[in-house]
Amino acid sequence: MKILITVRGDFIAPRFDLTAEVIVATCYDHQLLEEPRSIILSEFSAEKMCDLVLKENINVVVCGAIEEKHYQFLTWKKIAVIDSVIGPFKDAMELAVINTLASGSILPGANLSGVTS
Amino acid sequence: MKSTFTLQSLPELMELLNAIPHGVVLLDTDLCIVAMNRFLEAMTGFTAHEAVGVYGDFILRSNLSGNDQFCKKVLEDGQSVVRDGNIINKSRLIIPIHFTISRIVKEGRPTGVLIVLEDMSALQAAKVDYLGSKARSEIIGHSHQMEAIFELMAVLARTDASVLITGETGTGKDQIAEQLHKSSSRARQPFVKVNCGALPEALLESELFGHVKGAFTGALNDHVGMFRLADKGTIFLTEIGDLSLQLQVKLLSVLDDQEFYPVGSSKKVSVNVRVIAATHRTLKEEVLRGRFREDLYYRLNVLHLHMPPLRERDGDVRLLLDYFLRHFSEALGKNFQGFSRKAIKLLTHYSYPGNVRELRNIVEYAVNICQQAQIDVEDLPQFVVKPPPQVPRQPAIHAQSLTSSIFPDSSAARSISSWAEVEKQKIMDTLKQTGGKRSEAAELLGWGRTTLWRKLKKYGLN
Incomplete structure (x- = not known):
């Protein structure tokens, strides 16, 4: 299973359409198969992000805010979207790998002050 | 959470914030949420209970290129920022927002940032x-x-x-x-x-x-x-x-x-x-x-x-006639029952070279002149009733057509592209016709001899 997480710094990016970096992780049987890799995007675009998701054969997308039309497009393409997740992307990834991350989750790290963009 | 707000003041503050008909969020100096009103809860889909302590940008999810950049700037210099943008709420709905970000100062030092989010969707x-x-x-x-x-x-x-x-x-x-x-x-x-x-x-x-000031004679002040x-x-x-x-x-x-x-x-x-x-x-x-x-x-x-000119606008003449009749009748306090059949026929068949402006003036004239309840032919201006002989319309004179009409058999006509050249050619042709006699040529051209001399000099035909 391939997971894509939209990130900003150490946290999940607040907006899917304004994401400049994604982390792609491959897992099997609730375990990561390899070191997650980072992809830097040349521009902000929800459409290009959807293209990337399809090109990378992603199964699960973890993101912050996503517009309904992009959400519908991805689910129509049989991609699971876990949106409105707030918190450090590493924690989110761990939960996504073991299949316990839910949409709208606010992870403990999000309460930390001093978050940098 | 390093909140600088005293807990005793929060319930009162919440009451105040809830009374405001816009989304309001209060951030501390670390830009984490201290309080947000019910309106913003409804707008974002996050409850105040889950949002308090969370970094503001993660809850608001605005498109203001790094919402925190504006907040940090406001915290630093105290200058309020007003921006138009949008947020995406928990229901994945994009909402256009008018943001107002201001600094809160207590006892001379900044204690946080207040963001007011005005929902612009209805307005848009x-x-x-x-x-x-x-x-x-x-x-x-x-x-x-x-x-x-x-x-x-x-x-x-x-x-x-x-x-x-x-x-x-x-x-x-x-x-x-x-x-x-x-x-x-x-x-x-x-x-x-x-x-x-x-x-x-x-x-x-x-x-x-x-x-x-002083750019030219008489430039006494900056303009x-x-x-x-x-x-x-x-x-x-x-x-x-x-x-x-x-x-x-x-x-x-x-x-x-x-x-x-x-x-x-x-x-x-x-x-x-x-x-x-x-x-x-x-x-x-x-x-x-x-x-x-x-x-x-x-x-x-x-x-x-x-x-488009009025003569090409199908059916608009009648509409404009009625509109201007009503307009001028109201202005003059008169009550007309429209135009007579003859007047309407005349007005709808008129060519209106001055377009809507001319039509307006015709109706204004008629409304002022007419003494009956209905505007008739005799109330219309003479140029509408008896139009002068029609001069073919040339809204934009094409150089080629102009020259070919002046010089029907001149081979040079096709290549002429400016009035100066047309005039030069006209002088040359007339001089050819008169065998070089300037006074005769001037007479044919309808100019004085000095005018012809001046133009010959201008075009180097001496």
Whole structure:
């Protein structure tokens, strides 16, 4: 299973359409198969992000805010979207790998002050 | 959470925030949420309970390129920031928002940031309807030509590109320009109208671009100029076809760079102005004649709107007649029962060379003259009842047709492209006809001998 997480710094990016970096992780049987890799995007675009998701054969997308039309497009393409997740992307990834991350989750790290963009 | 707000004040504060009919969020100096009102809870989909302590940007999810950048700036310098943007809520709905970010200071030191989020979706939806209706509210017409204009106007109002409006005199070019401005996002900003044909060149340059004190004799004070007056708004350059070539160059550079030097100044001025230009001339032909710069023509002609003459607008004459009759009747306190059948027949068959302006004046004349309850033929101006012999209309004289009519059998006619050349050729042909006798040629041309001599000298025909 391939997971894509939209990130900003150490946290999940607040907006899917304004994401400049994604982390792609491959897992099997609730375990990561390899070191997650980072992809830097040349521009902000929800459409290009959807293209990337399809090109990378992603199964699960973890993101912050996503517009309904992009959400519908991805689910129509049989991609699971876990949106409105707030918190450090590493924690989110761990939960996504073991299949316990839910949409709208606010992870403990999000309460930390001093978050940098 | 390093909140600088005292807990005792929070319940009172929450009560206050909940009374505000906009989304309000209070951030501490680390830009984490201290409090948010119910309105914002509904707007974002997050409850205050889960949002408190979370980094503000993660809850608001706005498109203000890194919301925290603005908040940090406001925290630092204390200057409030107002921005239009949007947020995506938990229901994945994108909401247009008018953000106002202000700093909160307690005992002389900043204690947090207050963000007010005004939901603009209702206003924007209303604006779309308004654009459609407003664009045509003061321009009357239900012909398919005008319907096409109204449709185009709604599109043009949403862009910021230059617009060129062409059309015969009296077709309503000024009205269209004003409506475009009023329907655009610049509506709150100034709309400045400049008639390029009304002022001499030197004065026009100073009027358009301004001048500094002492730039020329009589420049006793600095003059701002129309372009700077129209900053952030729209400048409407009517009769752009009458602009001199020298000023066309300057205008082109302003359109390209949005910068210019006022007359006599060495300091460059930057402006953000949308240009709408209008002319009754056919600019393409002016370009061919060398009177209008081609580059400026293409720069202005980004979006082109051609106003049809009234005689081509099917059914609009009757509509306009009724409209203006009602308008002038109300203004004069009279109560007319419309036009007689004969008058209507005459008015609907009239060609209206002056277009809507002429029609308006005809109705105004009739309303003032008429003493009965119904306007009849005798109440109409004489030029409508007995029109003078028709001169073939030449709204834009084409150089080629002009020359071929003057020189029906001249082989040079086809290549002539300017009036100077036409005139030169005309003199030469007349001189050939009179065998070189200048006094006879002058008589044939309808000029005095000195005029002919002057023109011969001008064209180097001595």
